Amino acid sequence: MRLVFAGTPEVAVPALDALIASERHEVVAVVTRPDAPAGRGRRLVASPVAERAEEAGIEVLKPNRPRDEEFLARLREIGPDCCPVVAYGALLPKVALDIPARGWVNLHFSLLPAWRGAAPVQHAILAGDQITGASTFLIEEGLDSGPVFGTVTEEVRPTDTSGDLLTRLAFAGSGLLAATMDGIEDGTLQAVPQPADGVSLAPKLTVEDAQVDWAAPALRVDRVVRGCTPAPGAWTVFRSERLKLVAARPLPGEEGLAPGDLAVGKNHVHVGTGSHAVELLWVQPQGKKPMRAADWARGVRIAPGERLGAADVR
Numbered sequence: 001m002r003l004v005f006a007g008t009p010e011v012a013v014p015a016l017d018a019l020i021a022s023e024r025h026e027v028v029a030v031v032t033r034p035d036a037p038a039g040r041g042r043r044l045v046a047s048p049v050a051e052r053a054e055e056a057g058i059e060v061l062k063p064n065r066p067r068d069e070e071f072l073a074r075l076r077e078i079g080p081d082c083c084p085v086v087a088y089g090a091l092l093p094k095v096a097l098d099i100p101a102r103g104w105v106n107l108h109f110s111l112l113p114a115w116r117g118a119a120p121v122q123h124a125i126l127a128g129d130q131i132t133g134a135s136t137f138l139i140e141e142g143l144d145s146g147p148v149f150g151t152v153t154e155e156v157r158p159t160d161t162s163g164d165l166l167t168r169l170a171f172a173g174s175g176l177l178a179a180t181m182d183g184i185e186d187g188t189l190q191a192v193p194q195p196a197d198g199v200s201l202a203p204k205l206t207v208e209d210a211q212v213d214w215a216a217p218a219l220r221v222d223r224v225v226r227g228c229t230p231a232p233g234a235w236t237v238f239r240s241e242r243l244k245l246v247a248a249r250p251l252p253g254e255e256g257l258a259p260g261d262l263a264v265g266k267n268h269v270h271v272g273t274g275s276h277a278v279e280l281l282w283v284q285p286q287g288k289k290p291m292r293a294a295d296w297a298r299g300v301r302i303a304p305g306e307r308l309g310a311a312d313v314r
Contacts, residue, residue: 001081001102001185004061006031010048011170012086015107018174019084020056025181029059029078031066033089067093075099082184084177085139086170094141102184104139107177109169110202111135111151113194116144117202121169122162124202125227128219129156132165134173136180138191143201147191149180159249161229205232212236214259214309217275218250236260236308238300243308246282246290260309264302269293271308 003025005016019027030053035044046054053060059078063071072095082102085092097104110120112135117123124132133153140146152172156165183189210228212221212235225248228234234245248271257263257272264270269280280293285300 001025001181002079003027003181004029004031004075004078004080004083004100005049005053005085006083006088006092006104007049007086008033008047008089009087011166012049012088013052014170014174015084015086015177016049016052018178019181020058022178022181024185027053027056027058028080029061031061031063031071031075031083031088034062034064066090066096072096072099082181084181086173086177092139097139097141105136105149105177105180105184106139106144106146107173108135108137108144109133109166109173111153112137112144112148113197113199115200115202118204120202121166122202122205122227123200124156125160125162125165126223128223132156132169134169134176136173136176137194145194147193149183149189149191150176152176159226161226163230207232207235210234212245212309214271215274218252218273218278219275221273221278222248222250238308239306241286243286244284244290245280246284248278248280251277251279260307262297262302262307264297265294267294269297 003019005019005027007016019025030049032047032049035046037043038045050060061071061074075096076099080100083100083104085104085106092104108120110124111133115123131153133151135151136149138146154169154172180189205228210224210232212224225234225245229246235242236245237243251270254270254277257270257277259272259274261272262269270277271280282290283293283296284290285296
């Protein structure tokens with residue numbers, strides 16, 4: 001089939017690579033989000049998918065909106081058989097969905113109908129799921145509600161951050177997407193409607209969602225830190241400034257600290273929660289690079305009675 005691939009971030013690159021490597025299909029163009037400002041200089045930078053496509057000599061389309069007439073006209077000229085999608089980042093209007101003869105097929109990082117939405121991996125970790133996966137489905141106008149072609153499963157490991165898990169799913173899912181294209185092309189694969197039961201939603205996490213509530217149990221604190229890493233980044237407050245929590249671990253059986261209270265030793269920083277303590281492993285103060293929590297504590301010279309989680313932030 002002639003394919004037009006739609007995707008934007010680094011997590012979409014393994015799937016693009018798998019389709020480029022396919023001997024059965026041809027990636028004739030790529031659709032991605034427009035260049036965006038990045039870094040301290042805020043200069044415009046092409047998306048990882050755009051960079052990979054340009055390396056491979058593939059035409060790159062960067063519409064401001066996928067309903068722009070210039071983009072739609074070019075897509076009609078290209079005449080793709082199918083449009084595989086991985087984390088493109090914009091809603092596709094029906095006028096675009098109707099162009100490829102075999103539709104747009106999305107690789108979504110959950111076992112649908114669980115975790116429909118923008119942040120399925122983060123929500124799987126926040127919910128304490130032990131198994132997740134990826135699904136390929138035919139895009140329709142509803143939110144991740146189209147019929148499913150296939151799935152792969154992936155164990156959620158106890159120390160996984162959302163970044164860790166998403167990386168594994170990106171590579172496992174790339175094979176699934178390539179196999180889905182094969183099955184669509186040769187007619188051996190039929191999409192199956194999603195069940196009505198088991199639907200859950202995974203909206204994009206906000207900065208407010210990532211604030212740690214020290215009154216919550218240690219298990220919840222651990223999930224928030226892992227689920228919000230690397231983005232949007234779990235955080236708390238210390239001396240009226242935000243302190244990013246890069247890595248932490250629960251300390252079962254270590255009790256006696258009130259929520260937010262600190263116990264600092266030469267090589268450790270423990271924090272009280274609503275159950276047992278957690279140990280901070282890596283933190284990132286505002287304007288600084290990530291550092292070991294024990295080094296941070298020595299540098300700021302925590303006074304007796306100081307704690308994490310005060311409400312005022314500047």
